[in-house]
Amino acid sequence: MDTYRDDALIRGTLMEYWPLTDEQRSIIELCKDFAIREIRPRGREVDEADVVSPLDIFAAAAKVGITDFMLPQEYGGGGFTDVFTQCLVQEQLCWGDPGIGNLLCSHGFFADPVLALGTPEQKETWLRPLTGPHSALTALATTEPGSGSDSASIVTQAKRVDGGYLIAGQKAWISNAGLAERYVVFAKTDPAERPKGVTAFLLRKGAAGMTFGEPMKKMGQRAIVCREIFLDEVFVPASARLGAEGKGFYGLMETFDISRVVLAAAATGAARAAYEFALDYARTRGQFGKPIIEHQAVAFRLADMATRIQGAWLLTLHAARQLDAGQPATGLAAMAKLTASETSMFCTWAAVQTLGGWGYSREFPVEQWMRDAKLEEIEEGTSDIMRLVISRNL
Template identity: 80%
Template structure:
């Protein structure tokens, strides 16, 4: 664990879940990272089930639905950082039900929460997906074109989503669609769907640069009927719920990026201490030592900003700007540090024999998902 974590004293329960996840990451996740990178379009469902049995996949869900009760973003960051130290793709996959749960908790009725969240808890949880991105709409979520038109007793959804994590594997979906196409953000509503809903089909797995343990597909909606009870929150409130979700997810993804950066830094540091070049250990070469110093400094600053953002959000503050700052800093740190690890290992870093080249590919996604770095800068600049 980072020494800076102790700036905020942990409870015994927090220490226990962090230690559980550290051990799981070391013994179960890290040894399987390369395997699922090579498999390309297959998710580690066996690891998900193993994690479920020890309480990792539902630790972030409320106790009243059977979850672990760590609903605070601070603890979620502690866990995500550990799991993504093991492997970024697998770590994010194991906690994916938390991303589904956020809009349900923010917008759902008591009945919806019971129906859609309880199946995510316990040793045999369902898989979930959050469907926002479209072929023509990524970071600009207000511009989605998937429509939800009122019909007798509910809505007909028409359109297409792309790059949806867990699509096809997931049993439960939160889908964002326009109930009022003439309006931007205020025309977006959210809907809850099961995988077997008529008219909902899936594309082939999308081949990606990194984080291949999370399989993405397109989703097609051909007059998919959703009853009134399947709408999540009032009409036009979907975008508000999504932005609340982004405040959480951006901070948690910042923790994930920091974990990936820490893994690469530790690997490069160990290599530099053990490997010799020109008659002395690599770490004694000033250029390498300075690079490692920069890597360590960036990681520590990203981690402190991430935890600060989490604490502010947990305290009820408007943390949108801090969430964007944390994600920007941590994701660009992950990219810089994994690049530095490859550079430190030289030719071996470029080889698939070592994991740092995979981690560099994995890190790139953190600069893109839940809003690109450019979008994060835009969010921050508008709140200065």
């Protein structure tokens, strides 16, 4: 049941709506093959290791051009800077394993604010080392113990001093923290302001006053290690500030529009994996003298899974196209993330339900995928926040 399916019902007939280039087809096939050979076989092992990122898989992906595919060619990347292609790739990789797939694409989350706010010199300095076969991990540091989805309420401060800034504060739930070599950190240069006081900075691991907590124990997506970051008067030169003072929040919101759509693709990939596994199981598992797929309750559950995945996938790609066209898409991005993340949670639950006791055991991967899927309803804005964003953009 670990074989790859390319079900037209779920994948959608992309050619009918959005013709793909030869280059897009190539990167999709590369990622599909990598997901089958390298990611899916390691999912359970990585999950049980708990607080150890699979850096060997990251290195293998870097060698074939997966970890930098989304970076501009002018800085050595693969050149697939459009959100649409990023979604196609993310969906394939997260079909293999949601945590590993998100880990392999983590450069995109770091690069987006650099591309949105950085100078040409900053882009060259901070993005080019992320390309090629020896790329190191990166991290985006926004969340704090007292501020999750409300990024305007961060309290980490950046005080102007001679030649730069001193940053003091604490970040929490930061993916790749402690492992990453490069960080984008958001801090308040004007504590009296909310969004207008947020500024972005570039930091390197090893900066004096920058330390890390122990790896956080997580329900799922354990391929990505999260830690707290403690910033004790960390000096950052003025040249490492991204954009003007007070512009960090707006760069972050632009980043969120992209990252939410890409995470919607990740959630759709996980949902598709659960659906395919449950479908294969239902076709081969007998109960009361016939395959369980012939029982109405099971068949209807699978129908619900297929329908929700199709809707989530098309909405995600529509949002990606809007972003690539330069159109306002904040509400649409939130719709895509909300729909896809809740679809992923439903489909992984439905897969566990279809397998019954076996689904609840670690004999099969669906229980892990159910734990993995929960994060998609929380990260980059909870489902409640997504509904609020949508209501404000009606």
